[in-house]
Amino acid sequence: MTVRFELYSTWGCHLCEQAEQMLLQAGLAGQYQVLDIVDDAHLFERYRVLIPVVACRDSKATLGWPFDQAQLTAWLQQQVQEH
Template identity: 50%
Template sequence: MSRYTLYSTWGCHLCEDAEALVKAAGVAGELQIVDIVDDEQALARFRVHIPVLACTDAQGAEQLLYWPFDAISLQQWLDQHTKDIK
């Protein structure tokens, strides 16, 4: 099971930027990419917010990081949520 989910859609340059940042942060092996067009619930939830990075913490709560984010804020978020997951 993937630890992180990136909600995006095809042809979204912001989503491509977010995906590149997430992969550069070293979590590509733990990443699932969901095209919101293919997921009715994700589309309803994130239609105007993509890209959105999500993870589920140790208590089962979903944590979301909304765009815009840069490498520094992404790494801080990952560090916090990696700690929460363990």
């Protein structure tokens, strides 16, 4: 089973762009979806001051900014091991 991830983001967010680059460096090309929180009132209310946030669809676990590549990689490995 492939673990799928979401990146809660918005247009023009340089931190979100950094987080997406980290996902790509972690080898997740094609395994995540970028969701613009502006397009969803619930996501906007929940994450507007927290983005970027990476979420695991299976476990519903989230990793919010700030994080670095090592923290992201460890979190991703934990999600894969649990699911």
